[in-house]
Structure formats: structure tokens, C-alpha cells
Amino acid sequence: MSLSRGAIGWSRENLFSGWGNTLVTLLIIWLAWKLALPFFDWAITKAIWVDPDAQACRAAKGVGACWALITEKHRLILFGTYPFEAQWRPALAVLVLVALYIISALRACWRPWLALAWVAGLGAIGVLMWGGVFGLVYVENERWGGLALTLLLATFGIAFAFPLSILLALGRRSEMPIIRWLSVGYIELIRGVPLISLLFMASVMLPLFLPEGLTVDKLLRAQIAMILFAAAYLAEVVRGGLQAIPRGQYEAAQALGLSYWKSMGFIILPQALRISIPPLVNVFIGFFKDTSLVLIIGLFDLLTTVKVSITEPKWTGYGVEAYLFASAVYFVFCFSMSRYSQALEVSLASSAARTPVKEAG
């Protein structure tokens, strides 16, 4: 009884408070009835889940979703054209990457050994993906693809862009004019142009830049472009963190007689990076989404494999299903990261607020 009155009271307050709100609520319920129910029907109840020869999908076209496409093509979508019998290797590499993400997210693991874990993890991933040792067949990186490639592009991109971005941020706040101009010029140049133009540059122009005979493969070229791109955006976040550190900290470090690099390394950067972690995660989310652009220069990332999966004649015409699936995969990664960054922001803010009290006691 009290529960139902609670529910009624709640809905009176939040859904039907006044005629305007009531009207809007009823309109939304009506729309949900008209749109969400047919969608549910299409996506779940009338959907085809398993259908190797695409006959049932043809018959159900327009009535039910053809998730059988994903069932049939999931190996291609996840791992691209990696040799079929060796696909446990990229699968394992993806698991290692996800495990690295998870331990990096736990504050209890923010210890020096975390860096070692990353080095070891990335090394293991390199061995798994390339092979050529421990009896693993060598797989050249033209055949890497799918989700594994997307995660690798994003992870390596950030891993290399981050140190570069710290240098750029310090350079932008430097008192030496030439260093400052060079950093500002770089950051603004990169941030002013779309990523596509950098990717084009990497795929078309980079071969022209290098001396005769020296070639860099396509994946590495794209990776370099993404690192240069990410560094400019990360640098702005790091600069924000540096600016948030009170002047007193800089002056105190100087008063102690610390050199520039010592005061940055021991006093300023640890504090500045700590408060910039949430915005850094946000840049990482954007960067993770941006890896999908390598499709345009012909790399086999997750989005490309999804696009390729609907080019086989019997599976054409299921673009909506394919892209919904791709959206779901990207969403799972990005949404969990954004939730994490929000939670972290709250917990970092509260621990920062607690510190002086602890010191006093």
C-alpha cells in the first residue's frame, strides 16, 4: 500500500506536475508505443539470429533484423583477415589489453609496477600478434584487423602521444620564447586541421618525405599520424592541469633550489597529471572513436571489417544491422570509460578536499 502510494506520489511529482508536464508525458508514452514497440519487434522478436545461407533474412527483410549477419561474420569483424586458425592470438591480445585497461583503472594499482605491467603486456601483445617466435607463425601486420587493430591503434597511439604531450605542454608554458612559439605553432596547427588531412598526409605524403629506398608500412604511417594528432590534444589537457597548480607550488620548488626538471618531475607534474586524469580519459575516448577514421585510408579496423562484412552479395542490404552492431561495440568501450572518468573525478575531488584535514590531524 505504502509502496504504491510512493509510486503514485513519485509519478505525480515527476511526471504529472501540472498540465504541461502531463501532456508531455502522455506524448512521450504515445511515441514510445508507436516507435519503440515496432523497433523492439524488429530487433528482438522477429529477428533472425542464425541463418548461414541468408534465405530467412531475405524473407524477413524489413520485418525482422538480420543478426545472422553478425553470427556469420563475427570472426571477420573481430579479427579481420588474420589467419583463421591462429585467431586465438588476437583474441588473447584483446583480453590482455582489456586486462591492462582494468588494472590501470584501479587506484590501488597506481604504483610503479604498473608501468612494468604495461611494458610486459605490450611486449606479450607484440609477440602474440606478430608471432615468429615460440613456434608461432609469423603474421605480417597487413593482415591484422578488426577490433584487435582498433584497440591497438588507440592504445599505442596514446602510449606514445602522452610523453610527447607533456613536453609540448611544458614547452607551451616555457619562458623561452622560441620553445614556446614552436610548441604553440605545433599544437594549433594540428588542432586546426581535421584528422583526415593528417591521415592523408601520412598515407600519401610521408613516402615522399623519406629518402629513396626507405619505406614505412601503412599501419605504422597511420599510427604515426594518430600519435602526432593525439599529442596536440593531450598537450592542451596537460597544460590545463599545469595552470591549475597554484603559483606557490612553483615558487616553493624554486625556493628549495630544485632545478627546472626536478621541480617539474617531483612537484608540479605529479599534481598536475593527477587532476588532469578525468579530462585525459575524455580525450582518450575521443581518440578511440577517431581510430575509426583509418577506414578512409584503407586500414582494416573494426569499422572497415563491419563495412566489408556487408559487401558479399548475399549479405548486402543489412547495413543498419551491421552499423548498429559496430555502434554497440564502440559504445561499450566508450561508455564504460566515460563512467569511469566521472567517478574518478568525484573521488579525486573528495580526496583532494580531505588531504589538509588529514595533515592537520
Add this chain to the structure above:
Amino acid sequence: MRFSPRDARFRALLYQVLALAAVVGVLAYLVTNTIANLEARKIASGFAFLSREAGFEIGETSFISYGAADNYARALLVGLANTFRVALIGVVAATVIGTFIGFARLSSNWLVAKLSSAYIEVIRNVPLLVQLFFWYAIISENLPGPRQALSPVSGVFLSNRGFAVPVIEWHAAYQWVLAAFVLALLVAWRISAWARARQARTGQQFHAFWTGLGIVVALPLLAFIAIGAPFRLIVPELAGFNFSGGATLTPEFAALLIGLVAYTAAFIAEIVRAGILSVHRGQTEAASALGLRPSFVLRLVILPQALRVIVPPLTSQYLNLTKNSSLAVAIGYPDIVSIANTAINQTGQAIEGIGIIMAVYLTISLSISAFMNWYNKRIALVER
């Protein structure tokens, strides 16, 4: 300054010279390589190719007529116009929709607030390129052909060949209406300046906004009636396999516009919400305590403070939308990147082509950030 590494000023100078030398050295190395490579491949550098015949058709043109016999410069100009077309419409639409969703997220109605926050979360966490492909797939695969086109409103047809909408037939006398509109804008601007000066002088208020709005609506309307109100709607009609008459939004343009607007609106909604929330509750209460009417509270107290928070990230979203419109190349809308890419493939002039793309976007970004600096200075909080 002593010339020894112990002198801080000497060290600073040394570092700077070294950094500059390194950058110049790397650039010089790359340029020498490039020149050698270009000679080896017999590619003539320079912008001479711009005056050569392009030889490819462009699916849609805006404002500029174009044919395959025109030169590359004109083709690139068409691409630029197409970029501006999608960016301008996109910016306006995304601002309106984003503001609406931002306010909806603050609604007291639980369903409205939850729906808009779900929209924001889903859109922001899926790459724009996936969304563009999704919209393109919906339009080109799932809409019926022109013969069975959906017609939600009479005269509007949605089919897999694009969206056909009616347009008003241009009449020569319409330029008078346009002139009247420009004149009305000028008059309204003068009136508001006069009203502000008078209020500063005497304290008397004048409803400059409503008067101005009245003039801006009435003058063109009067001009329209004075020229005899010529008006004819061109409604698209099915002719053969496609529609003729009216205006047609191609599937590529429609998908790009829907994708960009939906995506950017989600970011704008968050900015608007944060801006409104940034104004302390006490401000509203203090303004009400002074006896201001709710509309005045919003206009004179909340908005000026919220806008200070909203406008800088908003302009960077406009910039993002413009940069993101370069994804057009993936679904085949002929924007500047797409045309430059075709030109690169045909002529091999990669450096020049990419240089043009970068120059275009850098010009846009630098002008927007110049505007933002000016605006920030203008509205910056004047503290004691």
C-alpha cells in the same frame, strides 16, 4: 650574460638555438628528400594543375555552376561551397536542437530528463563515422524507391534517392524584399543602440527588441505586398525514375547533415546544461528578491552569466562540426576534402592537394579562434 653553461640565461639561449636548429634541420631534411623524390617520379610541383581541365563530374553543386570541362580550381571552389553549405546549416540546426535537449535534460519531468540524457550518452559514445554510415544505410537501403516514396507532409517525398522538398519559385522582384530586409536590420540595430544610450542617460527603458523584431518582419512583408505578392511553390513531381522540380537533398547530403547535427547537438546540449547550472542559485533568488519578473531574471541575470561559460566551448563545437564535415569523403558527399582527394588521385599532386585542405581548415579555425579571443575579452568578468 656569461658564455658558460652555468649561466641560466646562456643555457636558455642554448636550448632555444638547439631546438630551432633541430626543427629547421628536420624540415630541411624532409624537404630535400621530397624534392629528390619528386624529381625521381617526374612530378612537377606547383599549383599549375589548378588551371587544367578537371574532367570529372560533381554530384551536387551549391551556388556555383560546374561541369566536367571546368578546371580544378573551380572544382575545389565547388567543394569549398559544399563544405560551407553543410557546415552553416549544420551549425544552426545543431545549436537549436542542442539547446533544446540541454534544457530538456534539466526538465522537472523525469521522462524528458532521462530521455535526453540517454540520447546524449548514446550519441557521444559512438564514433561519428559509424553514425554517418548508419544514416546513409537507413536512407539508401531502407527507404522505398521514388515510386513508393514516403510523403509525411504533402509535397515532401522521402525516398532512397534523397529527400525532395518544394521550393518557392524565385521572382525578380524578390530582390526588393531582400533589400527591405537588410534596411530593416540596419534600422533595428540603430534603434537598439539609441535605446541603450537613452537608458544609460535617463534610465528610461524602451522595448527595442520587440520594436526591432516588428520592423524586421514588417518591412520585408510590406515590400512583398507592394510588389504584388508574386508567389508560386514548385512541388517536386515524379518523372520517370526520380523526382523533378523542387529541391532535392541527395542521400549523401542528408546523411551527412543528419549525422553531424545529431552528433554535435549532443555535445552542445551538455555545454548548455553546464552553462545554466554554472549560475549559482543565489543569483536567481537575489534577482527575484529585487522584484525582477521571471523573464527579466533569465534575460538580465542568468543568461549573461551562463553565456560567458557557454560561448567559448560552443564556438569550438562549431569548429568541430566544420572539421568533422570532412568525413563526407567516406560517404561520397563532394566536400573540399573529397574533391581535393579526387584531384590528388588524378594528378598525383599530393602535397599541393593536402596543402589546400589544410590551408582551408586552418583559415577557418584561426578566424574562429580570433573571434573567440575578441569575444572573451569583451565579456570577461571585470573584477575589482
